[in-house]
Amino acid sequence: MGFLKIKYDPVGKTQAKKWKIFERGLEKKGVTIFFYVKTYRYGFNGQEKVDEISGQGNHYTAEFWEYDPRTVRRWNTDPVVKEWESPYATFRGNPIWFVDPHGDDPGEYIQQDNGDGTATTTKISDLGDEEGVDFTHIKGGEHDGQTLIESQATGQGVYMKSSKNIEGFTQRDGGINWNTIYDEFLQGTGPENSLVTTPGMLQEIMKSPQFSEAFKEYLDAGAPSKMAVNPSFGIPGAVKAGDNMTAQMVGKASYSFYNTGDKLVITIMDSKSVMSYSLNPIVKILPENWVNEDRGSSNNPVPQATTRQTYLMMLDIKQQK
Numbered sequence: 668m669g670f671l672k673i674k675y676d677p678v679g680k681t682q683a684k685k686w687k688i689f690e691r692g693l694e695k696k697g698v699t700i701f702f703y704v705k706t707y708r709y710g711f712n713g714q715e716k717v718d719e720i721s722g723q724g725n726h727y728t729a730e731f732w733e734y735d736p737r738t739v740r741r742w743n744t745d746p747v748v749k750e751w752e753s754p755y756a757t758f759r760g761n762p763i764w765f766v767d768p769h770g771d772d773p774g775e776y777i778q779q780d781n782g783d784g785t786a787t788t789t790k791i792s793d794l795g796d797e798e799g800v801d802f803t804h805i806k807g808g809e810h811d812g813q814t815l816i817e818s819q820a821t822g823q824g825v826y827m828k829s830s831k832n833i834e835g836f837t838q839r840d841g842g843i844n845w846n847t848i849y850d851e852f853l854q855g856t857g858p859e860n861s862l863v864t865t866p867g868m869l870q871e872i873m874k875s876p877q878f879s880e881a882f883k884e885y886l887d888a889g890a891p892s893k894m895a896v897n898p899s900f901g902i903p904g905a906v907k908a909g910d911n912m913t914a915q916m917v918g919k920a921s922y923s924f925y926n927t928g929d930k931l932v933i934t935i936m937d938s939k940s941v942m943s944y945s946l947n948p949i950v951k952i953l954p955e956n957w958v959n960e961d962r963g964s965s966n967n968p969v970p971q972a973t974t975r976q977t978y979l980m981m982l983d984i985k986q987q988k
Contacts, residue, residue, distance in 0.1 A: 721735065774795055775790070776791060777803075780806060780811070792838065799819040800981050814834065845912050848939070860976075877920065896922040898920075961973060
């Protein structure tokens, strides 16, 4: 019977001395054994440690950077251009709050195919920053016109068929509510295309029978990586929505689910137009361009001009053990 007494050598070589147990105590067997132990290579932010450069725990490498945790700065310039920030900055200056496992921090981007096997990526907003989700609108190449939704933690991504329901939309502030959106439609004011990510409205949508119907259909399908659902509304939907005025205002909408492994991204898209709010059955069967108003290039308000809203949810997925 025996055991190994191990002394750790920081350069990776481990010295082991074999001892043998006797009734009177310990007796050295007289053999010294040297061998290598493969230590854990990863540390801060899930990135690989490179202790040979700046000492133990002082340098990390990722796909897009070499990082020094002592200064919270990268060695190389950021491949994502951010006009408001130094190209050497990381984590928006806050490594405790934010994560960036690949070295190209989360957010909303435009990726332009250069036609020579390379691409230029520009960050255009902080959409997804706090949730660790990338939204990259592709210009050119195989996925031209699509948006890649990617988890920063898992690196798993799903392509949204079209960028048109997110790219260029105005992110609304925390005070947005159903009444504001409805009044803007009636008066022809406010953004033509709105992106809503604020908890207040999203929570009201999640309480609606339409959301429950769409979510159940998605789960019944086995929670695939991508799926579109179009729940019904009409008079029965209005009755079911009851006094949930957010659900009443959204009305009939299209739901899309994107599963990135650790995040479930849900987009709910609806539009407001003369046709959608008219109770006249004849209006409902006429061509849209005969009925609906368009803001066009006019700087003056156009009452009941068509508006589009995308409600964006980013939910954590908890795996059952």
